[in-house]
Every structure is written in C-alpha cells, then in structure tokens.
Amino acid sequence: MLKRILALVKKEFIHLRHDWWLPAFMILGGAMELLAVGWATSRPITNLPFMVFDQNRSVESRLFISELQNTGTFQVPQQVSDMATIQSAMQRSQINAAVVIPPDYGAKINSPAGHPVLLIILNGSESTPALAAKRAVEGLAQGINERLVVKRLGLSPAEASGFVPSMQVWFNENLSEALYTTPAELGLMLEFTTLLFAALAFSRERELGTLEQLLVMPFSAFEIIIGKAIPVVIVGFTDFVLMLSMMHFAFGVPVRGSLPLLLILAFIYLLVELGKGMVLSVISRTQHQAFLLVLLVGMVDFMFTGYAAPVDGMPKVLQWFANVIPAHHWLEILRAILLKGAGLDVLWPHILALLGLGLVIGVFSLRFVRRALD
Numbered sequence: 236m237l238k239r240i241l242a243l244v245k246k247e248f249i250h251l252r253h254d255w256w257l258p259a260f261m262i263l264g265g266a267m268e269l270l271a272v273g274w275a276t277s278r279p280i281t282n283l284p285f286m287v288f289d290q291n292r293s294v295e296s297r298l299f300i301s302e303l304q305n306t307g308t309f310q311v312p313q314q315v316s317d318m319a320t321i322q323s324a325m326q327r328s329q330i331n332a333a334v335v336i337p338p339d340y341g342a343k344i345n346s347p348a349g350h351p352v353l354l355i356i357l358n359g360s361e362s363t364p365a366l367a368a369k370r371a372v373e374g375l376a377q378g379i380n381e382r383l384v385v386k387r388l389g390l391s392p393a394e395a396s397g398f399v400p401s402m403q404v405w406f407n408e409n410l411s412e413a414l415y416t417t418p419a420e421l422g423l424m425l426e427f428t429t430l431l432f433a434a435l436a437f438s439r440e441r442e443l444g445t446l447e448q449l450l451v452m453p454f455s456a457f458e459i460i461i462g463k464a465i466p467v468v469i470v471g472f473t474d475f476v477l478m479l480s481m482m483h484f485a486f487g488v489p490v491r492g493s494l495p496l497l498l499i500l501a502f503i504y505l506l507v508e509l510g511k512g513m514v515l516s517v518i519s520r521t522q523h524q525a526f527l528l529v530l531l532v533g534m535v536d537f538m539f540t541g542y543a544a545p546v547d548g549m550p551k552v553l554q555w556f557a558n559v560i561p562a563h564h565w566l567e568i569l570r571a572i573l574l575k576g577a578g579l580d581v582l583w584p585h586i587l588a589l590l591g592l593g594l595v596i597g598v599f600s601l602r603f604v605r606r607a608l609d
Contacts, residue, residue: 244465247465269482285313285333295344306375328361332368413488414574418488421569423542425565427533431512432467433513434529435522436512441521464513471505
C-alpha cells in the first residue's frame with residue numbers, strides 16, 4: 236500500500252511540475268498578498284488632504300491650523316472661501332476633512348467667559364482615515380482646552396494637573412495595526428491555500444478526463460485520498476512557514492510563544508481545511524466550479540474569524556455559530572501564540588474545539604469522498 240501511495244504522490248508532483256503556475260500562485264500569491272497587507276497597515280496614516288474655511292483670520296485661528304498640521308496626520312491645508320467648495324471636494328473624495336473657523340473664534344479664545352467653537356467635517360465614507368483624523372483633532376482640542384482652563388484660572392500647569400491615568404499596553408505596545416492584521420492575514424491565507432489546492436485535486440482529474448482512468452487502476456479509494464492529500468499538506472505547510480518567516484522578519488511580528496507548538500497546531504488546522512477541500516473537490520464538476528465553492532466557503536469563514544469584526548460584538552446566535560468555524564479558533568490560537576506568548580494552559584479550549592471540529596470534518600470527509608469514488 237505504501238508503494239502505491241508513493242506512486243500517487245509522485246504522479247501528483249508530476250502534474251504540479253507541468254502545471255507549475257498552480258503551486259507558484261498559491262505560494263507566491265499568498266506571500267505577496269501578506270506582504271502588501273503588512274506594508275499597507277504598518278504605516279501610520281499621514282498627510283490626509285483637508286481644507287480650511289477661515290472666517291476669522293486671526294493669530295489664534297492660524298495657530299490652530301498650524302498645530303493641526305503639526306500632528307502629522309494632515310497635509311498643508313487648502314484655504315477656501317465658501318462652504319460650497321468644501322461640499323464639492325467631499326463629494327468627490329478629494330479631501331478627508333475640513334475645518335470651518337467662525338468669525339468670532341479669536342475673540343472667544345481671548346475672552347475669560349468665551350466658549351470658542353470650531354466645525355470639523357470628516358469624510359465618513361472612508362472610515363479609517365476619518366477615525367485617524369478624529370483622533371488627531373480630539374487630541375489637539377483637549378490640549379487647547381487644558382491650556383485655556385489653566386490660563387483662565389491663573390494657575391501654573393503643575394498646579395492644574397490632576398488625575399492622570401497610568402496606561403500600559405500589553406502585547407502590542409505601539410498599537411501597530413500590522414501586528415493585528417498580518418497574523419490574521421497569515422491564518423486566512425493558509426486556509427485559502429489549502430482549500431483551493433485540495434478542491435482542485437479531483438475536479439482537475441474529472442475535467443481532464445483522467446479520473447476514470449485513476450479509478451480503474453489497482454488503487455483503493457483510501458489510497459487515492461492519501462496520495463492526493465500528501466502534496467496538499469506539503470505545499471500548504473511550506474507556504475505557511477514561508478509566510479510566517481516573512482511576517483516575522485519583514486514586519487517585526489514577534490513569535491513570543493512556542494514555535495514547535497505553533498507548527499504542530501498549524502499542521503492540525505491544515506488537515507481540517509484539507510478535509511473540507513476534499514469534499515468540495517468531489518462535488519465539483521470543473522475547476523472553475525471548485526474555485527467558486529472555495530470562495531464561498533472562505534468568505535463565510537472570513538466573516539466569523541474576528542478579522543473583519545470582533546466576534547464578541549456579534550449577536551449571541553452568531554457567536555455560537557462562530558464556534559463551529561475552525562478558522563475562528565485557528566486565528567485565536569495564532570494571535571495568542573505570536574503576540575501573547577500563550578501556551579497550552581491558555582489555549583486548550585480552542586485547541587480542543589479545533590481537534591473536535593477536525594475529527595468531525597475528517598471522518599465525514601473521508602466517508603463522503605470514499606463513497607463518491609467507489
């Protein structure tokens with residue numbers, strides 16, 4: 236049996252040598268996407284275009300504009316003379332923010348009882364730049380407000396200081412977006428790579444007309460499944476190691492936990508997705524259909540992994556559903572090992588869930604695929 240399985244594995248690698256674009260696409264494509272996502276999210280949001288409608292034109296208004304530009308979030312502002320220009324630029328997405336300074340801003344700043352008001356307009360259709368702009372404006376406004384209070388009370392900054400929280404950030408000290416997005420992207424790329432490669436295993440044979448020839452050869456259904464699965468495991472695991480190395484050395488994502496534990500759990504998760512991919516492969520009539528089914532399954536999994544939206548913020552019904560998605564537990568394990576240095580004492584609920592789901596999916600997949608081949 237071992238010789239027959241090795242012969243099938245050799246046959247699969249001969250196929251891959253002729254269809255070299257398939258493993259190249261899965262290995263290099265996933266790595267390039269991880270590189271693009273990591274590069275895009277590792278850079279802070281800076282130089283956002285914005286407009287200023289300064290109706291005051293005082294020293295105080297110019298000081299506010301200068302301080303807003305010095306936050307590093309905004310470009311040199313474009314001065315305008317009416318609201319219509321701002322509205323038109325917002326609709327065309329030419330700017331991310333606008334500042335409207337009223338005529339009495341300077342007077343209210345200098346008045347002991349004044350309440351200066353500024354109008355800040357944000358382009359909410361692009362939420363990420365809008366949130367960055369909002370944080371910059373709020374931080375600047377808080378600083379101005381503190382200076383006004385100190386000045387009006389006639390106190391020194393030391394005398395006016397009161398409650399100051401001592402804040403510590405664990406696991407991602409710089410709050411780098413890359414340390415959140417790249418591990419999630421790595422986990423999803425492993426899923427899509429394994430699903431796609433496994434889904435093409437039998438659909439490619441059926442489309443090329445060689446499946447019948449394979450079935451009449453002296454191979455059992457179990458041997459065919461194992462022979463098809465081994466190349467998927469080798470290519471998928473190689474892709475994972477490559478992307479993990481790239482993520483660590485290119486973007487500085489730490490591996491604070493046990494690397495052997497991470498590799499073992501990655502191998503287990505790969506087998507779980509392999510089972511799903513094999514089922515998709517035998518029910519697909521063409522490679523195109525298999526590819527579409529992989530996209531459908533992958534997008535459903537993506538919604539419940541916690542990458543797009545936190546699972547804890549979902550309704551209870553959807554949280555229960557997320558617990559039967561292997562990718563959800565895999566991303567929790569991956570982030571915990573990489574960023575938190577967690578071990579088995581912390582991860583055992585997700586590991587047990589992954590093993591349980593893997594057992595159910597694996598048994599169902601093996602029975603379903605063997606029955607389809609027989």
